[in-house]
Amino acid sequence: MLLNLTLVIWNIKLTMRFYLYSLILLGFSGAISTYGPYQRAQKKGDIILGGLFPIHFGIASKDQDLATRPESTECVRYNFRGFRWLQAMIFAIEEINNSSKLLPNITLGYRIFDTCNTVSKALEATLSFVAQNKIDSLNLDEFCNCTEHIPSTIAVVGATGSGVSTAVANLLGLFYIPQISYASSSRLLSNKNQYKSFMRTIPTDEYQATAMADIIDFFQWNWVIAVASDDDYGRPGIEKFEKEVEERDICIHLNELISQYFEEERIQALVDRIENSSAKVIAVFASGPDMEPLIKEIVKRNITDRIWLASEAWASSSLIARPEFFHVVGGTIGFALRAGTIPGFKNFLQQVQPKKSSHNEFVREFWEETFNCYLEGSPRRDNIKNGSRPLCTGEEDITSVETPYLDYTHLRISYNVYVAVYSIAQALQDILTCTPGNGPFTNNSCADIKKVEAWQVLKQLRHLNFTNSMGEQVDFDESGDILGNYTIINWHRSPLDGSVVFEEIGYYNMLAKKGARLFINTSKILWNGYLKQVPFSNCSEDCEPGTRKGIIESMPTCCFECTECSDGEYSDHKDASVCTKCPNNSWSNDNHTSCILKDIEFLSWTEPFGIALTLFAMLGIFLTSSVLGVFVRYRNTPIVKATNRELSYLLLFSLICCFSSSLIFIGEPQDWTCRLRQPAFGISFVLCISCILVKTNRVLLVFEAKIPTSLHRNWWGLKLQFFLVFMCTLVQIMICVVWLYNAPPESYSNHDMDEIIFITCNEGSLMALGSLIGYTCLLAAVCFFFAFKSRKLPENFNEAKFITFSMLIFFIVWISFIPAYISTYGKFVSAVEVIAILASSFGLLTCIFFNKVYIILLKPSRNTIEEVRCSTAAHAFKVVARATLRHNTVSHRRSSSEEGSSVPTPSSSTSLKSTEDVSGYLNGRQKGHKPKNKDVGDENFRTASNSPSHDSFGINSREEHGVHD
Numbered sequence: 001m002l003l004n005l006t007l008v009i010w011n012i013k014l015t016m017r018f019y020l021y022s023l024i025l026l027g028f029s030g031a032i033s034t035y036g037p038y039q040r041a042q043k044k045g046d047i048i049l050g051g052l053f054p055i056h057f058g059i060a061s062k063d064q065d066l067a068t069r070p071e072s073t074e075c076v077r078y079n080f081r082g083f084r085w086l087q088a089m090i091f092a093i094e095e096i097n098n099s100s101k102l103l104p105n106i107t108l109g110y111r112i113f114d115t116c117n118t119v120s121k122a123l124e125a126t127l128s129f130v131a132q133n134k135i136d137s138l139n140l141d142e143f144c145n146c147t148e149h150i151p152s153t154i155a156v157v158g159a160t161g162s163g164v165s166t167a168v169a170n171l172l173g174l175f176y177i178p179q180i181s182y183a184s185s186s187r188l189l190s191n192k193n194q195y196k197s198f199m200r201t202i203p204t205d206e207y208q209a210t211a212m213a214d215i216i217d218f219f220q221w222n223w224v225i226a227v228a229s230d231d232d233y234g235r236p237g238i239e240k241f242e243k244e245v246e247e248r249d250i251c252i253h254l255n256e257l258i259s260q261y262f263e264e265e266r267i268q269a270l271v272d273r274i275e276n277s278s279a280k281v282i283a284v285f286a287s288g289p290d291m292e293p294l295i296k297e298i299v300k301r302n303i304t305d306r307i308w309l310a311s312e313a314w315a316s317s318s319l320i321a322r323p324e325f326f327h328v329v330g331g332t333i334g335f336a337l338r339a340g341t342i343p344g345f346k347n348f349l350q351q352v353q354p355k356k357s358s359h360n361e362f363v364r365e366f367w368e369e370t371f372n373c374y375l376e377g378s379p380r381r382d383n384i385k386n387g388s389r390p391l392c393t394g395e396e397d398i399t400s401v402e403t404p405y406l407d408y409t410h411l412r413i414s415y416n417v418y419v420a421v422y423s424i425a426q427a428l429q430d431i432l433t434c435t436p437g438n439g440p441f442t443n444n445s446c447a448d449i450k451k452v453e454a455w456q457v458l459k460q461l462r463h464l465n466f467t468n469s470m471g472e473q474v475d476f477d478e479s480g481d482i483l484g485n486y487t488i489i490n491w492h493r494s495p496l497d498g499s500v501v502f503e504e505i506g507y508y509n510m511l512a513k514k515g516a517r518l519f520i521n522t523s524k525i526l527w528n529g530y531l532k533q534v535p536f537s538n539c540s541e542d543c544e545p546g547t548r549k550g551i552i553e554s555m556p557t558c559c560f561e562c563t564e565c566s567d568g569e570y571s572d573h574k575d576a577s578v579c580t581k582c583p584n585n586s587w588s589n590d591n592h593t594s595c596i597l598k599d600i601e602f603l604s605w606t607e608p609f610g611i612a613l614t615l616f617a618m619l620g621i622f623l624t625s626s627v628l629g630v631f632v633r634y635r636n637t638p639i640v641k642a643t644n645r646e647l648s649y650l651l652l653f654s655l656i657c658c659f660s661s662s663l664i665f666i667g668e669p670q671d672w673t674c675r676l677r678q679p680a681f682g683i684s685f686v687l688c689i690s691c692i693l694v695k696t697n698r699v700l701l702v703f704e705a706k707i708p709t710s711l712h713r714n715w716w717g718l719k720l721q722f723f724l725v726f727m728c729t730l731v732q733i734m735i736c737v738v739w740l741y742n743a744p745p746e747s748y749s750n751h752d753m754d755e756i757i758f759i760t761c762n763e764g765s766l767m768a769l770g771s772l773i774g775y776t777c778l779l780a781a782v783c784f785f786f787a788f789k790s791r792k793l794p795e796n797f798n799e800a801k802f803i804t805f806s807m808l809i810f811f812i813v814w815i816s817f818i819p820a821y822i823s824t825y826g827k828f829v830s831a832v833e834v835i836a837i838l839a840s841s842f843g844l845l846t847c848i849f850f851n852k853v854y855i856i857l858l859k860p861s862r863n864t865i866e867e868v869r870c871s872t873a874a875h876a877f878k879v880v881a882r883a884t885l886r887h888n889t890v891s892h893r894r895s896s897s898e899e900g901s902s903v904p905t906p907s908s909s910t911s912l913k914s915t916e917d918v919s920g921y922l923n924g925r926q927k928g929h930k931p932k933n934k935d936v937g938d939e940n941f942r943t944a945s946n947s948p949s950h951d952s953f954g955i956n957s958r959e960e961h962g963v964h965d
Helices: 002-035 080-097 119-138 162-174 205-218 234-247 264-276 288-301 323-329 345-350 362-371 413-432 454-462 608-633 638-642 645-664 671-704 710-715 718-742 766-789 799-823 827-858 865-899 906-927 934-945 948-953
Strands: 040-043 047-053 056-059 075-078 108-114 153-157 179-181 198-200 223-229 251-258 281-285 307-310 333-337 465-467 473-475 486-493 500-508 518-520 547-551 560-564 586-588 595-597 599-601 746-750 756-762
Touching: 040 080, 047 080, 047 119, 047 413, 056 288, 075 362, 080 108, 080 345, 080 362, 080 413, 108 119, 119 153, 119 162, 153 413, 153 454, 162 179, 162 198, 179 413, 205 234, 205 281, 205 307, 205 333, 205 486, 205 500, 205 518, 223 234, 223 288, 234 251, 234 281, 251 264, 251 288, 264 288, 288 323, 323 486, 333 413, 333 500, 413 454, 413 473, 608 645, 608 827, 638 645, 638 827, 645 671, 645 718, 645 827, 671 718, 671 746, 671 756, 671 766, 671 799, 671 827, 718 766, 756 827, 766 799, 799 827
Parallel strands: 047 108, 047 153, 153 179, 179 198, 223 251, 223 281, 281 307, 307 333, 599 756
Antiparallel strands: 040 108, 056 075, 333 486, 465 473, 486 500, 500 518, 547 560, 586 595, 746 756
């Protein structure tokens, strides 16, 4: 049963194979009937190479209604360049056959067909290659009435367009017949999984699309139109182009497909969109035949303000590069393949004649098209209407006419054909010279050159690496591609005959690093054929330096509005996408085109404000020094002695330090000044306030003391006073030491302000600064309390009143300082603190010392011991009288409550009398008269003079003041 099943499967496979071969043979017979004796170039040889070339640009459109047997379509519009490419293949084969080094004793033959630039014709020709191979391999000659044996086609050179090559590659790949294209650049053909046997001698479009995007970016265009042929060449090329321009922020306004077979209405609609577009640059991935209808319509409408970017498929096309189209396509920038030289090819082209080219039936039509005639016996004679063409002999001079066929100055496609033929020949040579045991096939075997098959040649081509006759390395990569460079050309008009010439203006090197591949000599470019200025093709006008591109809603990113850069930002070139932020030490100029250095500001010695503060500080130092000099000069006078002159000296010294500390805040802040100024200010003020506090408290205790004990004298001795001042100041010193150790202040450049850099001091710790000022204010508050309590002391000792005023000024200044310090910035922070220091220092100096200096210098009569004693006694009597009156009033109220009597008591009368006597005595003493009741007044005065207050204050004390010395 298993055997029967196997036989059934084998019969099914055999039947399917028979039908496949029958289909191939039918295609082969159709191909022969289509191409006929005048539609091929064929020559016998030991090994046959196939060729596919576009001898015509297209086929005539014919409506097949199938009422009769379908006829083969007719090829139209002769392609002279295509015929030159065919000649390049024949020339290379003959050159190899005549070579004694390459394939000796082996003759190459060829079978070349016209693809008419269409897929259908190319597939008809390809079927003949495939059918011949299968007939030879299966010995099925009974299916073909061939009178002569034709060897198998082991490789095919062609085709031209990527769309045609794609169809051919699909068919040839089924039978592993190597195909080497000379002009198909579509990147899709690099897919070896789909196109197994395809190779090429032209670079892939993978680089061409990138190169075209680089050119657009080079000229700073961002608004373009993309046009592609509707085939396997145009669609992948424009798809890659879209990705490349997107990476460069270039926008495509229109994206259109074209074909030579589009109806006229469709072409007109496309031209309408192009004409109405604001984009002036048109990038085109298409062939010459597909471009021709579009260009004709544009010429008809005389649209002359467009710049064309041409892919290599039409960059040098004779269909488009025509003098009558030049006013439209002049200035086109295109990609051309690298040109090569073929020695002897020029003479070969000139020797072509119908009678000498029996193997090439395409020569007859070439001759008739070149000389606009017909040859004797030409099958095309009936197609020439009314016999308008004359008869030609076939011996005319080909060099006497101008034809694209003889344009051999830049051999690009022809050179690729030449390289393709030599690549196949070199692979055959490697097979011929293969040494058994070192071959590329199974068990390192070699192929037999006399029975070589197509798949063996394909295997050898994949490992091909040789140097051609031009000294160039030929090496196919794993995708079957060969690397190469593009030449960038610009369409100029020839001054000699007005024809279109292709001027080389640069190149694109695929092997270079990205960013260094493109080179263009802009001085050689003629835009639109005659202009030197680069055309504008942007959606919006360029933004001038100092502005940036702003987004417009619902519009592509290439359409924008120019927005001025913000302060502190700049743009130094046109069409900037973003503004660049200036460095911290710089600021944008008025036009926002560059950055200029910011002005550096601090409380300078040379600016008017700094000079004014310095003068006030120096004035304070001078006045304080003057007061100190007066006190030293009049140190033995009662006023100076009464104010505790040693503490006064220390107080004046501390005021000099206060005024001096304000100078440290002026000038450019340095680290050392930042660390010195706050401690200097804080310690100076604490020393000053401490002296005032000790003076005030001492006076208060002296005048308020009830019992003169030795404790008072010892407690308020001079050493202890200085010790208290030192201890109060030591606390501030410790605060400063901790501050400087943990968070020392330092110089700081503040860049937050526009156009200005403020150099200030970073205090390091605001808590430490607050502690420093807070401690100073605490001492001032205590001092204010004692001074307020001592405000009613004798007139010559009423400095407590002025101390009270000075402390009020101090508090007002420093309470105002806190919000001013927080709200100001830059150099004004230092200025505010300097003003606070000066104001509080002047307040202390003025309130405490100016009244004393006034008495010492201008009222010396009041600076006597008598005045001091009088003031002291008066104060003592007032205190006694007040106390007595207060005591009697209390007693009187107690008596009244007990007896209910309203008669004054003797004690109360005595008290009132005593008060009147004291008052009268004091008034008499102040006026220079003796009191009426001398005994009572003198006694009371003596009592007051000997009171504890008087003695404790030290007016009679030799040890403390030495008033009687």
